[in-house]
Amino acid sequence: MTVEKNRLVLKIGGEAGYGIMSAGQAFAKLCTRAGLFAYTHTEYPSLVRGGHNVFAIRVEEKDIKCPIVQVNLLVALNKQTIEKHKDELTHAGGIIYDGEEVNIDELNIRPDIKLFNVPLLKIVQEAKGIKVMRNSVSLGAAMAVLDADFKLLKESITSAKKKSQKVATIMEQNIKVAKEGYDYIKNNYPEEFQVKLVPVLKQPKRMLLTGNTALSLGAIKAGCQFHAQYPMTPSSSILHYLVSKEHEFNMVVKHAEDEISAINMAIGAGFSGVRSMTATSGGGLALMTESVSLAGSSETPIVIVNCQRPGPGTGLPTRQGQEDLKFVLNIGHGEFPKVVVAPGDTTECFYETFNAFNLADKYQLPVLIVSDKHLASCNETIEPFDTKDLKIDRGLLLSNEEAKKQEDYRRYKVTESGISPRAIPGQKNCRFRASSDEHDEFGDIEESIQNRVDQMDKRMRKMDLVLKDIPVPKVYGPKKADVTIVSWGSTKQAILEAMEYLKVDGITANFLQMMYIHPFHSAFVKEFLESSQKVVLIEGNKTAQLGGIIRENTSFEIKHQILKYDGRTFFPSTIYDQIKEIHKNG
Amino acid sequence: MVDLHDLNRPGVKCTWCPGCGDHAMLSALKKALVMIKQDPEKTVVASGVGCSSNLPHWINTYGFHGVHGRGLPLAYGIKSANHELKVIITAGDGDTYGEGTGHYIHALRRNVDMTFICHDNQIYGLTQGQASPTSLKGTISKSTPYGAIEEPFNPLMHALIADATFVARAYAGNLVQMAEIFAQAIAHKGFSIVDVFQPCVSFNKVNTFDWFKERVYKLEDTKYKPNNKFKAMEKALELGDKIPIGIFYKEEKPSYHDKLPQLKNSPLVKKKIDNVSIKKVMEELF
Ligand SMILES: Cc1ncc(C[n+]2csc(CCOP(=O)(O)OP(=O)(O)O)c2C)c(N)n1
Ligand SMILES: [Mg+2]
Numbered sequence: 001m002t003v004e005k006n007r008l009v010l011k012i013g014g015e016a017g018y019g020i021m022s023a024g025q026a027f028a029k030l031c032t033r034a035g036l037f038a039y040t041h042t043e044y045p046s047l048v049r050g051g052h053n054v055f056a057i058r059v060e061e062k063d064i065k066c067p068i069v070q071v072n073l074l075v076a077l078n079k080q081t082i083e084k085h086k087d088e089l090t091h092a093g094g095i096i097y098d099g100e101e102v103n104i105d106e107l108n109i110r111p112d113i114k115l116f117n118v119p120l121l122k123i124v125q126e127a128k129g130i131k132v133m134r135n136s137v138s139l140g141a142a143m144a145v146l147d148a149d150f151k152l153l154k155e156s157i158t159s160a161k162k163k164s165q166k167v168a169t170i171m172e173q174n175i176k177v178a179k180e181g182y183d184y185i186k187n188n189y190p191e192e193f194q195v196k197l198v199p200v201l202k203q204p205k206r207m208l209l210t211g212n213t214a215l216s217l218g219a220i221k222a223g224c225q226f227h228a229q230y231p232m233t234p235s236s237s238i239l240h241y242l243v244s245k246e247h248e249f250n251m252v253v254k255h256a257e258d259e260i261s262a263i264n265m266a267i268g269a270g271f272s273g274v275r276s277m278t279a280t281s282g283g284g285l286a287l288m289t290e291s292v293s294l295a296g297s298s299e300t301p302i303v304i305v306n307c308q309r310p311g312p313g314t315g316l317p318t319r320q321g322q323e324d325l326k327f328v329l330n331i332g333h334g335e336f337p338k339v340v341v342a343p344g345d346t347t348e349c350f351y352e353t354f355n356a357f358n359l360a361d362k363y364q365l366p367v368l369i370v371s372d373k374h375l376a377s378c379n380e381t382i383e384p385f386d387t388k389d390l391k392i393d394r395g396l397l398l399s400n401e402e403a404k405k406q407e408d409y410r411r412y413k414v415t416e417s418g419i420s421p422r423a424i425p426g427q428k429n430c431r432f433r434a435s436s437d438e439h440d441e442f443g444d445i446e447e448s449i450q451n452r453v454d455q456m457d458k459r460m461r462k463m464d465l466v467l468k469d470i471p472v473p474k475v476y477g478p479k480k481a482d483v484t485i486v487s488w489g490s491t492k493q494a495i496l497e498a499m500e501y502l503k504v505d506g507i508t509a510n511f512l513q514m515m516y517i518h519p520f521h522s523a524f525v526k527e528f529l530e531s532s533q534k535v536v537l538i539e540g541n542k543t544a545q546l547g548g549i550i551r552e553n554t555s556f557e558i559k560h561q562i563l564k565y566d567g568r569t570f571f572p573s574t575i576y577d578q579i580k581e582i583h584k585n586g
Numbered sequence: 587m588v589d590l591h592d593l594n595r596p597g598v599k600c601t602w603c604p605g606c607g608d609h610a611m612l613s614a615l616k617k618a619l620v621m622i623k624q625d626p627e628k629t630v631v632a633s634g635v636g637c638s639s640n641l642p643h644w645i646n647t648y649g650f651h652g653v654h655g656r657g658l659p660l661a662y663g664i665k666s667a668n669h670e671l672k673v674i675i676t677a678g679d680g681d682t683y684g685e686g687t688g689h690y691i692h693a694l695r696r697n698v699d700m701t702f703i704c705h706d707n708q709i710y711g712l713t714q715g716q717a718s719p720t721s722l723k724g725t726i727s728k729s730t731p732y733g734a735i736e737e738p739f740n741p742l743m744h745a746l747i748a749d750a751t752f753v754a755r756a757y758a759g760n761l762v763q764m765a766e767i768f769a770q771a772i773a774h775k776g777f778s779i780v781d782v783f784q785p786c787v788s789f790n791k792v793n794t795f796d797w798f799k800e801r802v803y804k805l806e807d808t809k810y811k812p813n814n815k816f817k818a819m820e821k822a823l824e825l826g827d828k829i830p831i832g833i834f835y836k837e838e839k840p841s842y843h844d845k846l847p848q849l850k851n852s853p854l855v856k857k858k859i860d861n862v863s864i865k866k867v868m869e870e871l872f
Contacts, residue, residue, distance in 0.1 A: 206872065250857045264653075269666055274854045426627065426855070427627065434650045445651075
């Protein structure tokens with residue numbers, strides 16, 4: 001048997017409430033600190049207790065940016081984990097389980113699989129610990145199976161914040177039981193496993209973070225000072241992260257009474273001159289729609305984040321989907337300028353959020369960031385973000401000195417660009433009213449025909465400038481290719497990896513990533529698609545929403561579609577298989 | 587110097603019906619701002635949608651005429667960004683006690699230093715005469731042709747239960763007292779609510795100026811002291827032949843934004859944002 005080094009997927013599963021996430025997180029962290037790259041992916045039902053939770057950590061020495069299906073080592077805290085995931089195991093993969101709880105003979109395990117029977121519960125009980133600590137025992141056992149240094153795990157557990165003596169005691173206990181799990185494997189299963197975990201020599205400091213944390217960092221870097229939100233999976237961690245930093249970064253972060261309140265608060269703060277944001281998921285965004293239109297009519301800069309999850313209705317609250325694109329594009333009654341951007345990975349969550357605040361300020365409009373459960377919750381090992389080229393641009397926001405010099409100030413002055421210099425309350429000589437009613441240059445209600453047309457044209461003119469400001473869609477891969485993939489959002493990295501697999505088979509592919517979707521770079525997209533060979537659309541929804549938007553803007557009909565609406569994420573292998581199929585069938 | 591003249595907007599036509607109680611409310615608000623010497627450039631009047639919510643257009647401060655029922659959260663954002671501003675919310679009874687009731691209850695709990703003034707005409711004015719949450723039982727209106735069968739919403743009682751720190755009622759037929767109450771409410775450090783009986787001359791044929799004249803009496807003319815919540819509740823329930831107007835309850839408590847350490851030295855809007863360093867928080871993620 002050849003033993004691989006540092007190339008594995010560890011999957012830990014069990015009932016909700018048994019520390020699956022925290023164990024997985026700890027493993028991803030220790031791998032990151034050992035100089036490896038980790039990418040985590042979790043699946044769980046919308047339950048606090050019970051149900052089936054899994055957390056997978058993919059680890060490699062090279063930078064990886066998406067999850068894969070195969071598992072090398074399955075850590076099963078219950079029987080269901082084995083039943084559901086044993087077929088994902090690679091040849092000669094392993095299962096760590098507690099033989100006192102699981103009758104392994106019933107489960108029809110392939111003979112190539114290595115079984116590691118560890119008395120997880122007994123070890124916890126003998127140490128007078130609580131049941132949830134089985135996660136630490138199993139993690140200790142996993143470290144031993146992978147022939148890794150126990151120190152890595154110990155450091156990972158102790159690096160968490162020790163807020164109290166009680167927490168410190170619990171940590172000690174966890175380390176103790178983890179070591180027992182580790183020793184149990186060393187003593188009872190001394191033979192080598194198919195993969196080893198070895199720290200690499202050079203260990204540059206890297207972060208482990210989710211798209212939601214990256215997005216929050218982007219907002220902080222952009223000087224966002226007000227954030228209001230109502231909790232809703234998968235957006236809630238933005239609220240949690242930002243509120244934990246509100247003192248450090250001079251922000252007011254508010255858990256509002258509902259989403260309608262949250263967006264109106266954010267609009268108020270934007271009007272008052274600070275950069276402001278709100279975040280939610282589909283149902284919450286539905287509640288916000290009227291006020292998105294208010295931001296449009298009052299020309300108030302604001303950033304709105306929609307972390308998608310599958311609908312309709314409450315849908316699949318903790319699962320993956322990309323079903324809100326058309327909803328976001330058409331959000332709000334009436335017609336008003338807005339920007340829609342869909343970052344494709346953790347890194348883009350950071351940079352595009354930073355840019356969203358600039359766009360909102362420069363063009364005085366709402367910017368909608370479309371993320372999803374995958375981006376929101378997958379952890380990725382990443383180099384610290386390079387921030388030296390990030391420049392804040394507040395557009396035509398008047399300084400106090402400029403404001404003082406104003407005579408006959410008109411907040412909604414009809415200008416050639418459509419952008420009017422913006423004053424804020426508290427400034428001298430600029431008293432004005434923002435208004436949701438159609439208004440004249442001063443912001444006062446005015447319904448005359450000429451005024452209506454002038455104001456509508458002025459607002460919409462801004463979109464011409466936005467289109468010039470936003471980048472054209474990125475193309476990955478060769479200029480000419482057998483297959484051209486078109487997609488948006490979190491599918492990006494699975495597509496890029498699938499393209500590598502295709503290359504091995506001699507199939508060339510390129511990929512058009514639609515990131516800024518509104519306004520739409522029609523000419524560029526049309527030309528690119530018309531000069532492509534076989535075009536394949538990939539989306540996480542049933543009705544090919546991006547396909548419709550492309551058709552509307554370019555008249556180009558994408559015939560081949562890979563659509564997924566099962567509530568789960570795209571893996572590179574699924575994309576690879578389906579593209580192979582499409583390629584073969586001509 | 588702040589004077590009434592500076593608060594007027596002579597070129598802008600006021601569209602309220604002649605005789606509407608809203609006119610007196612606008613005058614009282616301007617008077618109150620002059621009384622407390624409030625700088626109009628540091629004042630924002632925010633509103634939702636309704637006849638009442640058009641008020642920001644007719645007073646020369648900063649203003650934000652938002653969407654129906656959402657004046658309160660809008661004002662929270664305005665105040666959070668710059669807590670040196672005076673923020674006043676003018677609202678309708680349909681607007682806040684109907685469309686935006688949730689926001690009302692939570693605004694009361696927060697004690698944000700703002701003043702909420704409700705033009706309570708017990709009717710939907712702008713949409714031409716449907717019953718509102720404060721319409722009396724039996725009210726015949728376009729939406730209640732057989733008479734309203736629900737109990738009317740009691741805004742003062744809710745304010746007291748939800749721990750508002752300044753609770754008052756005024757009557758648009760008494761401009762002098764109304765201005766005095768507004769002045770005290772705006773000067774109050776914390777959340778102040780003033781519900782104003784404001785007869786709608788076009789659509790409310792029951793709660794007219796004459797109707798109120800017969801019933802309202804001033805708390806200040808009695809021995810009443812606005813420092814006891816239980817007594818205030820008793821007064822808030824007094825809605826029969828005699829109806830009290832004046833300050834029902836007043837209490838000093840730290841305001842919402844006083845409790846936020848990040849606002850101690852200056853308002854958010856005055857802080858520099860062009861060089862925020864995220865180095866340390868990125869290192870926390872190593
Ligand atoms: C979301 C929404 N729903 C309904 C309306 C229509 N609408 C405008 S004003 C109003 C009620 C006005 O009544 P009130 O708030 O009491 O104000 P008044 O006009 O009496 O001062 C309604 C229902 C609207 N503008 N927006
Ligand atoms: Mg009304």
